[in-house]
Each structure stands twice: as structure tokens, then as C-alpha cells.
Amino acid sequence: MTTMNMTKDTLMKKAQHDMETLIQDIGLTDRQKLAATCRILFDKGHDAGLAGQITCRSEAQGTFLTQRFGLGFDEISADNLIEVDQDLNPLDGQGMANPANRFHTWIYKEHPKVNCIIHTHPTYIAALSMLKVPLIISHMDTSALYNDCSFVAEWPGVPVGNEEGQLISNALGNNRAVFLAHHGQLVAGETIEEACNLAILIERAAKLQLLAMASGQIQPISPELAQEAHDWVSTDRRNKVNFAYYVRQALKNHTDFM
Numbered sequence: 001m002t003t004m005n006m007t008k009d010t011l012m013k014k015a016q017h018d019m020e021t022l023i024q025d026i027g028l029t030d031r032q033k034l035a036a037t038c039r040i041l042f043d044k045g046h047d048a049g050l051a052g053q054i055t056c057r058s059e060a061q062g063t064f065l066t067q068r069f070g071l072g073f074d075e076i077s078a079d080n081l082i083e084v085d086q087d088l089n090p091l092d093g094q095g096m097a098n099p100a101n102r103f104h105t106w107i108y109k110e111h112p113k114v115n116c117i118i119h120t121h122p123t124y125i126a127a128l129s130m131l132k133v134p135l136i137i138s139h140m141d142t143s144a145l146y147n148d149c150s151f152v153a154e155w156p157g158v159p160v161g162n163e164e165g166q167l168i169s170n171a172l173g174n175n176r177a178v179f180l181a182h183h184g185q186l187v188a189g190e191t192i193e194e195a196c197n198l199a200i201l202i203e204r205a206a207k208l209q210l211l212a213m214a215s216g217q218i219q220p221i222s223p224e225l226a227q228e229a230h231d232w233v234s235t236d237r238r239n240k241v242n243f244a245y246y247v248r249q250a251l252k253n254h255t256d257f258m
Contacts, residue, residue, distance in 0.1 A: 012232065019237045026244045028258075030056055031078040033192040033243075034065055035257040037118070037199075038076035039250040044200050045122050047073050052120035052184070053097075055104045056192050062086040064108065068095040077257045099160040106165030107172060107188060114188040116195035121184035124206035128179075135179045135205055138218050142205040143229035144198065150175045155182035177202055191236065193243035200246070 003011065028036065034056050046052065052073070055066040063085050067076045082090050086105045088097045104117045128135070134151040137143060150171045156164045168186060171178050176198055178186045185202045189195030212218045232238075250257070 016235065016237070019235075019241065023237065023241055025240060026247060028247070029078070030058070030192060031065065031081055032258050034081060034116075035076050035078045036247045036250055037192060037196045038067060038073040039254045039257050040196060040246045041118070041120060041199055042073035043250060043253055045124075045203065046120040046199065048121040048126075050098070052118075053101050053104060054116075054118050054120075055101060056116040056195075057108060058083050062108075063091065064104065066097050066101055066104075069098045070095075074254070102160055102162065103165035103168050106162070106169040110169045111172065111188065113190055116189045116192040117186065118189075118195045118199040119184060119186040120199060120203075122203040122206075124210055125179070125185045125203050126183075128206040128210055129181050129183055132181045135177075135202070136209050136218050137205060137226065138212070138221050139205075139208055140221075140229055142201050142208065143221075143226055144201055144233045145177055145205055146226040146230040148175045148230065149177040149179055149202070152178060152180045152183075155180070159183075189239075191239060193239040194234075194236070196246065197239050197242050 006014070034054060037054055041054070050070065050072065053066060055064045057064050063083055065081050065083055067073070068080055068082050071080065082095050082097065083092070084090050084097045084101070086109070088099070088101055088105070090096065100119070107114055107117055132153060135145065135149050137146045137149070150173060152167065152171045156167055168178055168180070172188060176188055179202070180186065185199070187195050187198035187202060189198060209218065
């Protein structure tokens with residue numbers, strides 16, 4: 001039987017199998033991946049001065065890696081990331097974490113499968129957040145967020161208290177993303193690769209939504225097909241393939257983060 005006679009389901013399974021067996025991992029450490037994510041998101045428009053945090057769990061229970069407060073995403077490298085405990089104390093006593101990392105500790109505490117969190121204020125997310133409307137997923141390219149993004153309609157103010165940590169952790173629920181009115185976005189992945197891809201996608205989704213809203217009424221897509229597309233692009237291997245491409249892009253613009 002040739003592939004011309006195969007069903008869509010069979011072809012999808014074949015493609016997934018080929019991705020698993022034919023494409024190799026890029027072999028970076030978590031420090032390198034996290035630093036690469038900072039540079040990738042800087043290039044993708046997620047920079048907002050010192051606003052935003054990118055973290056991943058480290059090996060010791062209750063600890064995670066994050067950028068040193070005072071450094072922008074474009075200045076982060078594998079060797080200047082810091083490891084902090086759940087009270088945001090640097091384990092080596094050097095530097096400090098962004099105080100807003102407190103809500104990351106709540107998410108890690110309440111969501112054991114989450115291993116990487118990205119919170120940023122990119123331009124289109126920030127603009128859409130000012131309208132206080134939920135994120136609408138109505139395009140194939142952003143289907144990874146279909147039925148996978150919570151909405152927090154009320155802004156709780158400066159994000160350094162435990163209250164916001166509890167609020168965002170509860171709002172996340174079983175989803176991988178939260179859209180925060182008057183604020184920004186947060187994505188949570190089981191891997192650094194997954195979180196990086198979702199952060200890029202959520203900003204693109206906001207951009208598409210604003211453009212579509214300016215032109216007319218956004219039309220819904222088929223729930224069944226949207227869920228199919230969501231599952232198709234949300235596999236671990238697909239996330240790693242996408243991430244490897246973004247790393248290659250970042251290496252063209254930055255040579256000092258590995």
C-alpha cells in the first residue's frame with residue numbers, strides 16, 4: 001500500500017512515528033535551554049525592560065533557575081542564571097531574583113507536572129489585555145492554545161504578593177496558558193521547549209486577534225478539528241523540533257548565551 005491510499009489517521013500516526021525516530025534532540029542542558037529561551041523571546045518581541053520572568057525547576061526539591069534581576073532577556077547566558085529556593089533566596093548568595101517570581105513558586109507547588117514557566121508582557125498581548133477580552137483561538141497556526149488558555153479578568157496589582165500566586169495558580173487549572181487582563185501572559189510547560197513554543201504562540205494569537213477584530217467579526221473554527229490540531233502540534237517531539245529551529249535563529253543574532 002502506498003501513502004496515497006492511507007487514511008488521514010494512519011498518515012498522522014506515521015508522521016508522528018517518523019518524527020520520533022528520524023529527528024534527534026539538540027542535546028542542550030537546561031541552563032542552555034533557558035538562556036536560549038530568553039534570547040529567543042527577546043528576538044520575538046517579548047522584551048519589556050526588566051518585566052517578565054522565565055524559570056525552570058532545578059534538581060533540588062523546591063528550587064528553580066531564573067534570570068538575575070537587573071539583566072534583560074538579551075543579556076542572559078547559561079552562566080549568569082541563578083538558582084533560587086522557594087523563598088527566592090539565591091542558593092549561592094549572589095544577586096537576586098525578580099520579586100515577581102513569587103507566583104512561579106505557587107504554580108510549581110500546585111502543578112507538579114509543570115517544569116518551566118514563562119511570564120512576559122509582549123506588545124500584542126499587552127494591547128489585547130487592555131480590552132479585557134479573552135484570547136480567541138480561531139486559526140490553525142495557534143491551535144495549540146485551543147481550549148488551553150485561562151482568562152483572568154481582574155488585575156490584582158503589583159505581582160509580588162502570595163495573593164497573585166494563588167490567583168494565577170488556581171486560574172491555570174489544567175490549562176497550559178493564562179491570559180491576564182491589563183497585564184500580560186503566562187505559559188507553563190512540562191519542558192522548557194514546550195513553554196518557549198507556547199509563549200511565542202500566545203503573542204502571535206493576540207496579534208492575529210487584534211488584526212481580525214479591526215477588520216470584522218472573528219468566526220469560530222470547528223471544535224473537533226481545532227482539538228485535533230491542538231493535539232497534533234502539542235507533542236513533545238514537535239515541541240523539540242520547533243525549539244531547535246528557534247535556537248538556530250537565536251544563534252544567528254547572539255553568540256554569547258551558551
